[in-house]
Amino acid sequence: MKQAFFKLCKVILGAGALAAVIQMILPPDVPPPVKVSLRPVQINLDMEAAAIRHRSPALRYTEQDVNAYLDYVFRSKRASFGTTAPLERVFVRFEEGLCRVNVE
16 A cells, blocks of 8 residues: 555656646747837826826726837847846736736
8 A cells, every 4th residue: 555655656746747847848828029110009108197197097008009018118128137137028918807927
């Protein structure tokens, strides 16, 4: 009984380690970079106007608008982040009741 228990534990541990290695090898599920030719929405100006009015208006943006804005903002700042961990891009993903900010 003791041998069977330890064999089962080793199989479960091996399966967990294999699953972790597979997750590390698979490419991440990220959206492709968006090529935006137009100037993105000025989100910072909208937030500043909302703060000046002392009201909380509903500011609604799509995932594409926010990603275009982040790409525009960080485009000039990529070189200033250093060479040890270069910043490729920052993007967000909206899900139901959740906003994920990802850094590549």
